[in-house]
Amino acid sequence: MKVLQERIRQEGLILSDTVLKVDSFLNHQVDTELALQIGQEFKRVFGHLPINKIITIEASGIQFAMAAAIALGVPFIYAKKKKAVTLSEAVYSAPVHSFTRQEEYLISISQKYLGSGDKVLIVDDFLATGAALIGLVDIVNEAGAELLGVGCVIEKSFQEGRSLLEKRGIPVYSLARIASMAPGEVHFIDNNPAVDPIQDKAIAAVQEA
Amino acid sequence: MKVLQERIRQEGLILSDTVLKVDSFLNHQVDTELALQIGQEFKRVFGHLPINKIITIEASGIQFAMAAAIALGVPFIYAKKKKAVTLSEAVYSAPVHSFTRQEEYLISISQKYLGSGDKVLIVDDFLATGAALIGLVDIVNEAGAELLGVGCVIEKSFQEGRSLLEKRGIPVYSLARIASMAPGEVHFIDNNPAVDPIQDKAIAAVQEA
Numbered sequence: 011m012k013v014l015q016e017r018i019r020q021e022g023l024i025l026s027d028t029v030l031k032v033d034s035f036l037n038h039q040v041d042t043e044l045a046l047q048i049g050q051e052f053k054r055v056f057g058h059l060p061i062n063k064i065i066t067i068e069a070s071g072i073q074f075a076m077a078a079a080i081a082l083g084v085p086f087i088y089a090k091k092k093k094a095v096t097l098s099e100a101v102y103s104a105p106v107h108s109f110t111r112q113e114e115y116l117i118s119i120s121q122k123y124l125g126s127g128d129k130v131l132i133v134d135d136f137l138a139t140g141a142a143l144i145g146l147v148d149i150v151n152e153a154g155a156e157l158l159g160v161g162c163v164i165e166k167s168f169q170e171g172r173s174l175l176e177k178r179g180i181p182v183y184s185l186a187r188i189a190s191m192a193p194g195e196v197h198f199i200d201n202n203p204a205v206d207p208i209q210d211k212a213i214a215a216v217q218e219a
Numbered sequence: 220m221k222v223l224q225e226r227i228r229q230e231g232l233i234l235s236d237t238v239l240k241v242d243s244f245l246n247h248q249v250d251t252e253l254a255l256q257i258g259q260e261f262k263r264v265f266g267h268l269p270i271n272k273i274i275t276i277e278a279s280g281i282q283f284a285m286a287a288a289i290a291l292g293v294p295f296i297y298a299k300k301k302k303a304v305t306l307s308e309a310v311y312s313a314p315v316h317s318f319t320r321q322e323e324y325l326i327s328i329s330q331k332y333l334g335s336g337d338k339v340l341i342v343d344d345f346l347a348t349g350a351a352l353i354g355l356v357d358i359v360n361e362a363g364a365e366l367l368g369v370g371c372v373i374e375k376s377f378q379e380g381r382s383l384l385e386k387r388g389i390p391v392y393s394l395a396r397i398a399s400m401a402p403g404e405v406h407f408i409d410n411n412p413a414v415d416p417i418q419d420k421a422i423a424a425v426q427e428a
Contacts, residue, residue: 039296039332042288068278069297076282087248088278123248130304 011051015198017044018164018186024193026074028166036163037070049077050184052133052161055183057082061131061156063124065089065150069116069141071134074163078133086133087124089117089146102152104145105126115147121154126154137162137184140171147180159183167199220260222395224407227251227373227395237375244297245372246279246344257394258286259343261370264392266291269366270340272333274298274359276326276351283372287342295342296333296356298326298355311361313354314329326354328362335363346393348369349380356389368392 023031035041052074064086066075072088079086092115093102103118124130132146143160150157160175165184175182187199227336232240244250261283267422275284281297288295301324312327333339341355351370359366369384374393384391394409 021245031328034332035294038299038329039294040285040286040288041294042292046289069281069299071279072278073285076251076254076285079249080255083251085248085250090247090278101325120242120247123243134293186361 012046013047014051014186017041018188019196022196024196027190027192030164030166030182030188030191030196032128032164037073040176043044045073045075045077046080048065048074048163049079049081051185052078052131053081056131056159056161059131060129061158063087063128063155065119065146066133066134067091067146070136074135075176078131079219082200087119089119089149090132092102092116092118094104102149104148106142109139109141110119114149117124117142117149119149121153124150124153124155128153128155130155132157132160134160137161137175137182138169140169140174143171144174147175147178161185164188203211220254220257223258223260223372226250227397228405229241231405233400233405236399237378239373239397239400239405241373249282254282254286255289257283257372258288258290260394261340261392262290265340265368265370268340269338270367272296272337272364273340273342274328274333274355275342276300276355279345283344284342287340287370291340294309296328298328298358301325301327305368311358314356315351315354317367318348318350319375319421326351326358328358330362331377333359335362337362337364339364339366339370340375341366342371343369344372346380346384346391347378349378349383352380353383356384356387370394373397 017035021034035044052139061082062084064075064079064084067089075086100121101118102121103116105114106117107114130150134143159181162184165187167187167189172182187201189197189199226244230243271293273284275295277299277300284295296300299352309328309330311330312325314323315326317353318322339359343352368390371393374396376396381391396410398406398408
């Protein structure tokens with residue numbers, strides 16, 4: 011997604027070869043117009059699938075899950091992060107290890123809102139280690155719902171998240187894939203030819219299924 | 220907002236005379252269409268003001284701040300909740316006491332994104348004790364920005380939040396005001412005549428200012 015890559019180049023703060031800050035337009039201050047365009051892009055990529063629900067994790071996945079949900083005309087659910095194990099109601103939950111904070115936390119979704127009839131798209135802001143997304147995948151599986159794909163806004167392609175998801179046979183599509191970065195420079199992998207995003211291998215796999 | 224009151228009546232779970240759960244359509248699973256209508260309603264009430272930025276608090280304020288931001292065509296910022304006092308950059312911050320969890324936490328907004336030129340609308344999902352909203356008000360003041368109003372989706376009018384905000388001269392508008400509730404029943408205060416919401420005293424005060 012060209013406009014997103016441009017914004018990352020212009021406004022992204024690259025603090026090291028692994029840390030990228032995009033809080034001026036994506037995950038603290040949010041450029042609403044860009045967020046809506048991101049939703050449309052997810053629709054362009056996943057819109058042919060019979061998705062009836064989008065799920066994400068609080069907090070910074072919410073604006074993109076909502077944008078995708080607006081574009082696809084479906085509701086979305088955001089998994090809650092809980093530290094307490096005491097839960098007041100029946101939930102699906104999965105542990106997630108945060109590498110940034112070096113702590114384990116639980117994410118959970120109420121059993122009332124996800125079940126065997128659901129066809130799910132997972133959306134999140136970043137795909138890096140994949141830890142949080144694997145947690146969501148586990149929840150979708152536990153609920154007996156069908157996972158049709160994972161869509162991320164920014165992917166750090168030099169980390170293992172994508173391969174962990176693909177090993178499980180999950181189609182992954184990221185709107186900006188970063189091959190490498192260093193203060194002052196960022197290199198993207200161009201996997202989104204405007205002419206035909208469906209030729210992306212992961213998406214093609216969905217079509218064939 | 221009639222459609223919102225109806226949904227609260229139909230789907231809200233009233234667990235006690237103070238606890239209302241709306242997680243089937245507002246703050247866990249989100250009905251995107253209703254969220255967009257909520258954004259339009261905030262536009263109807265606040266759209267005549269020169270708002271250039273909306274602020275809220277993660278996580279459950281995000282979908283409504285975004286809906287309002289879409290309707291008004293402005294960006295939004297969500298304050299982060301931090302437990303650590305160590306902050307990596309210059310932020311405006313305020314302590315908030317959570318009555319539900321009986322703990323104190325810090326909310327913060329980067330100084331890069333809020334300043335003296337900004338005209339701000341605060342949006343949140345619930346107005347009850349007002350603790351979190353007062354924290355946001357303090358941040359807006361600390362930033363030297365101008366606060367034009369507070370818009371909430373649901374107000375528990377039997378708690379002190381509204382009066383704490385109004386004591387500071389802040390116009391408050393809530394889309395559904397609950398006078399009282401008990402399991403199986405909820406009573407609303409009707410402050411939103413469809414014909415002219417501007418006659419609401421708080422909004423009138425803004426107009427006169």
